[in-house]
Amino acid sequence: MKLYGGIDLHSNNSVVALLDEEDHVVYRKRLANDPALVLESLAPYREAITGLVVESTYNWYWLVDALMDAGYRVHLANTAAIVQYSGLKYSDDD
Template sequence: MRIANDPVALGLQIEQAGSRPDVVVEATYGWYWAVDVLQAAGAEVHLAHPLGVKGFAYRRVKNDIKDASDLADLL
């Protein structure tokens, strides 16, 4: 599911995840505002450095769905 790149939209979406959800965020440009919103909503946030995610380097296909799946597996 895509979420608008907007703090309000992200905050509304994370509220549906329940109390203190674990969330992993790829630490790319602009990640800091998303982490602020997630933490304010009670999420436990983990940052993943894109160069440190081995699955990213070994895949022939790179897209948001595959990236999200790899990040979820790491979490």
Template structure:
């Protein structure tokens, strides 16, 4: 089964999601912004993970 991952990056934590080819959510977790922790979670899906996309919201500057 082919899986795809997305990470939504926030200032103090990230949300990691894994979906299958039909868009069904397989995994979702709020994680600290710690690369070791994030990689450990991604390694759970090694061999089936096709790619990782990252979203970072824009920081709005105060006028």
């Protein structure tokens, strides 16, 4: 089984998600921004992960360095260049 990961990076925590080839969520968790903790959380899925996408915010360097040093294939997402999904619903939608 191949897994694809995305990491939504915030100032003091990250949301790590892994999806399978059919877009089923296999793992999703909010973690403190601690490289050892992130790597430990990904470890059980290591062999199946084909790549991880990290949001290229102002503080992405430490995370990308840790992931690449651990041998993960990492991609940066330029959030300013990504077109938002046009079907987004908002909390006040009926």
